Amino acid sequence: MPDKANDILDVLIIGAGVSGIGCACYLTREQPYRNWRILEARERIGGTWDLFRYPGIRSDSDLYTFSYAFKPWDSPNSIASAGEILEYLNETVEEYDLENRIDFGQKVLTADWNSQRGYWTVTVEDGTQFFARWIFGAAGYYDYEHGFRPHFENEERFEGPIIHPQFWPEDFDYSGKHIAVIGSGATAVTIVPSMTDKAAHVTQIQRTPTYIVPRPKQDKLALFFRKWLPAKTAHALTRWKNIRIQRLFYLYCQTFPKHARKTIMRMNKRHLPEDYPIKTHFNPPYNPWDQRLCAVPDADFFSDIRKEKVSIVTGQIDQFIPEGVQMTTGERVEADAIILATGLKLQMFGGVELTVDNVPVETGEKLVYRGMMLDGVPNFCFAQGYTNSSWTLKVGLVCEHFCELLDKMDEQGASICTPMRPADESQNRPLLDFDAGYVKRAADMLPKQGKGFPWEMNDSFMVDRKAFRTREVLQPELKLSNPEQMHTQEAAE
Structure with a gap:
């Protein structure tokens, strides 16, 4: 007491x-x-x-x-x-x-x-x-x-490090390495383009796709407000603008899911290589905003796909092998390290x-x-x-x-x-x-x-x-x- x-x-x-x-x-x-x-x-x-x-x-x-x-x-x-x-x-x-x-x-x-x-x-x-x-x-x-950490068949056979993003080792050097990132949520979509600066190649392995929406890293209208208005006024105006835009887009996705799906896929297509298999890798089995959408600043994720720094493999994982990951289709993803962006x-x-x-x-x-x-x-x-x-x-x-x-x-x-x-x-x-x-x-x-x-x-x-x-x-x-x-x-x- x-x-x-x-x-x-x-x-x-x-x-x-x-x-x-x-x-x-x-x-x-x-x-x-x-x-x-x-x-x-x-x-x-x-x-x-x-x-x-x-x-x-x-x-x-x-x-x-x-x-x-x-x-x-x-x-x-x-x-x-x-x-x-x-x-x-x-x-x-x-x-x-x-x-x-x-x-x-x-x-x-x-x-x-x-x-x-x-x-x-x-x-x-x-x-x-x-x-x-x-x-x-x-x-x-x-x-x-504790992060969410599913078990994969024969994990012990993989010869490289297996890392969960929640416990990222400070001394991990991925320079020149082939990296496999397992997951399709915000963490995976963030990590993948952020490792291409040093990695030889990054492959994202996803069981199911996620809606990914490119967004500008900088808000031009906000910068315009800031240039001509007091800081508090500019902040308040931008805040209310973005609140309304967020809400309208959410309601649009919930009210017209089929149209919203097509809109998001068209946005993706503009940033991807011609004839890229969008329906395989960017076509989730659920409606927009049934799960949280992933935002990518300045379309960096798509840019690295175009530059062939990033590949996507969609499907079920069969097992880990010494060289990386084997899918149920028989396809193999070679990797020096595996990142488990499998959730929280x-x-x-x-x-x-x-x-x-x-x-x-x-x-x-x-x-x-x-x-x-x-x-x-x-x-x-x-x-x-x-x-x-x-x-x-x-x-x-x-x-x-x-x-x-x-x-x-x-x-x-x-x-x-x-x-x-x-x-x-x-x-x-x-x-x-x-x-x-x-x-x-x-x-x-x-x-x-x-x-x-x-x-x-x-x-x-x-x-x-x-x-x-x-x-x-x-x-x-x-x-x-x-x-x-x-x-x-x-x-x-």
Whole structure:
């Protein structure tokens, strides 16, 4: 137990990545009187952008929407490298004086809520405990310690290194080597053209194709705005332009999937060699935006195919052989090294085990309230971004609403806030209603969404923004209380 009341934080943020830093900034801006800290398991900020070190690591979203609304993105690149994103995050930490309130090397193992006391006891790996009235989970949903790693027949026969991008070795020199990259998602599409500068040749092996959309690395209209307008105005205009374009394209793909497929394939064809087998390598068996589209800056992926630096093999892998990979067709892909861009493994809240009054929280059985809280779990908020547009757009809305909720609780004289699941709410769609492999593999452990407000997860920033700003902060589904009230009620019963 804490020695004194001052030892209890108002808010404990778990994770110093994009979401955690964003939450800290909103608290600093909107709630300067709150006492808060960040616990970060690693030794540096940045989360995913610091963890992944594979060649070419970059954003898949434009940075005008991925950056914070309150801090303009000032790089000329709309699709940016991890280095540029980390520089932006470090600038943010410095501008808001956050570093002294981040505890590094503090991997949170458990968080235990006590209703009588009205606060969380958070235990980290070395046994140290922190106490907080609120937890803000900002650890994302990737398992940093384990990537998704399928087994391939006769892997041990391959004579070269087998590398997962999540654990890229710093001393790996691929100069002059033939590289096979297994996978078809964003990681593979990023790595393949980024290795052609040194590799003799890169072959992408994919079981099924992915929709790949070329996008300009730089946004000419954004640069025009920046030239003639104040930085904040230019940033806001570009941000709103891109939000609308993203949404319109998503709706187009969902409403007219056949036409959208043809449009994307025509875009691909313009950048590929004549008579290239597009229907074999760029014709997925699902509709556009049933899974996330892969963006390639300045069509670099297609350019390397034209230059014959990159080959694509589509089909089933039979086995690994000493010289590389053998397909079920009998085709062999010779390789000096194999990169397994086979996907990510999900976990909720950084793997923290939550308990409420000594009862474990079964995350997979919980409904999500307004995309930011769990039913029956007091004073716990988390950041969950969009899958069909920039992650940070949703995080910004959640952080704003979180600050408003804290103020409303103060006005009501309440210190505990618990979303209560209605008895007739029986819907249980997955939190991420998305047809991607990494989501399907984690379906059982992910929270669920219900039907209608406030239990349904929206996929539209515009819809969410309107709901957060026009609907009351204190909804009937929220139970406000104090530790003393709960103790009195229990005694009466």
